[in-house]
Amino acid sequence: MIEIRNLTKSYRTKNGRKYVFKDLNATIPTLKSVALIGRNGAGKSTLMRILGGIDYPDSGEIITDQSISWPLALASGFQGSLTGRENVKFVCRIYGDEASIREKAEWIKAFSGIGDYFEEPVKTYSSGMKSRLAFALSMAFRFDVYLVDEITAVGDQAFRKQSEQAFEEMRSRSSVIMVAHNMNVLKKHCDMAILLADGSATVYDDINEAIEIYQGGQRAAA
Secondary structure, three states: OEEEEEEEEEEEEOOEEEEEEEEEEEEEOOOOOEEEEOOOOOOHHHHHHHHOOOOOOOEEEEEEOOOEEEEOOOHHHOOOOOEHHHHHHHHHHHOOOHHHHHHHHHHHHHHHOOHHHHHOEHHHOOHHHHHHHHHHHHHOOOOOEEEEEOOOOOOOHHHHHHHHHHHHHHHOOOEEEEEOOOHHHHHHHOOEEEEEEOOEEEEEOOHHHHHHHHHHHHHHHO
16 A cells, blocks of 8 residues: 655745745555556656655655555656666666666676666666667566656667566566656556645546546537
């Protein structure tokens, strides 16, 4: 179970403090895959980063007994002056996987398909190469819950097929918390939803009901 308890997040702007959400509360049951739904600026990606430990709330807490990934395929987390291999080794050490660094690094190198660039600084990579490496790195670690924020297919057809297969294998043993603009993608992968609006959260046990209510609100606002 993941409990989001009294979570508040804000940013300073030139017009004063902007609150993304205030005293947000929600509970995600174990083994349930959840869609985060809301308009642009509702706080979906912010909440995802907080769940993944990349950002911090002003107040409140995330309470869980499950292991949660970083946002899947997050390429911005690489240190540009380090090589792909050095970045992988760094992540392995953070997650206490020192014993299998060499094995994991070789698997990630092969999966990403970036060849000798794995030994070059990440700042020399194209955006596509960074995304391929980031996806491979995400798939190399096992978590109870994976965070998926607007993942897009990168690389050639063979790599996309390989990525889809890896993602489906991951889904067979873990749950996801997902952000995507494509509602069909959310329906395919999620059981329930959290609808973020006006700084609050509403939990729906049925993904279809949540999407219907969200889209109805979008049509009314248009």
